[in-house]
Amino acid sequence: MRIALIDANNFYVSCERLFRPELEGRPVVVLSNNDGCAVARSNEAKALGIQMGQPYFQWQELARKHQVVVLSSNYALYADLSNRFMEVLAQFSPVQEVYSIDESFLDLTGIAIDPLAMGRVLRERVRRWVGLPVCVGMGPSKTLAKLCNHFAKKRPEYDGVCDWESLSAVEQHRLLAETPVSALWGIGRRLGNRLEAMAVRTVAEFRAQDPGAIREHFGVTVARTQAELHGTSCLSLVEIQPPKQQIVSSRSFGRPVRSKASLREALTLYTTRAAEKLRREGQLAALVQVFVRTNPFRNQDPQYGRSVSIALRQATDDTGQLLAGALRGLDEIYREGFAYAKAGIMLSELRPRSLQCTDLFGSDRDRERREQLMGTLDAINRRYGKGTLGLDVAGLQSPRDWTMRRGNKSPSYTTCWAELPIVKA
């Protein structure tokens, strides 16, 4: 078994640099929604000490001093480049798992080429065809492929490609002994702390633990991780994404929201998005959950947060019916006098549309007409852009002062005609 994990370097930053090559060599940070936290950092920005997930206001001064280029996130651009990246990788193996927006596993078992040579070809191909820098890790299990990818990124001597089985036993052990256990895929901060409390600090020490004891104290997931480190593949590649079990749409507000009218408006937008996703997935939802909460970081302010589940009479993908449920939920949980910072909805108890039962209390003709309406809505929004047409059950009236802040977004270079980059001859 030979599994490769190909991962783009500082993905969002690399996407931005593709259209602004002058950012090469400079510290660049991409921010989360609402320009809240750092979610991608160039190597130069990492070297300045800006942490992943660190709130912008905490390093704003530092950024100014070192002329860091700070950008809002541009998901349309990243999603488009991600698709191109994945298509290029697909040419190297019939078995691919797209693991996240910037990572993919490939099964390279039985491919006769020298793995390191193969890794270098992969890197070069993505670099030339898509323009993104990537690193390649390979090993007999997903966990070892992930770990080797980590080495390929952190250790310049590997030049971006690291294969577990091409390493000598001495080298393997040295790497494991130099790597903290929390660098492992599946070992986060909590488990890392618990392991450390047992004097298990490095991957080498973790691998040497008694498997029975690991299973007993940490459960099957951690036991599998340990087995994978020994080269026993426990996790197979997921080639076809199983249908989603829940669909979430939520946002923090650009500024605190007090009125119910604004919350209704925000939830109308979130429900519209979630319903679109649901229809794209070909699923129906039977349960709508709504939540609102104040800002937990402002603990001097009165805090409130609640969620409620609304069971629908029948599973549906109709924006109107889902929205009616969501707004009924809001009526239940809204309390006056709080400064709300975030709201959202979750659709769950999903099932394929093909299993829809007929409604005892509604006519099929009504249903057909609603389905046509939703289909038309989706088609128009696909063609003319998100949000061109929507339902207004909430009665949109208040000024939309809650929408998110995105002060520094780059143009949608590849997904919007009006924002195509123009190259001057």
Added chain:
DNA sequence: TCTGGGGTCCTAGGACCC
């Protein structure tokens, strides 16, 4: 003043059944 969003899986415990 300013702190993201969207997911999955596992486990423990209670309810319930025969």
Added chain:
DNA sequence: TCTGGGGTCCTAGGACCC
């Protein structure tokens, strides 16, 4: 005084991922 055992389903909470 003695108070079964095994199984399933559901839910809440915890942990992880990017």
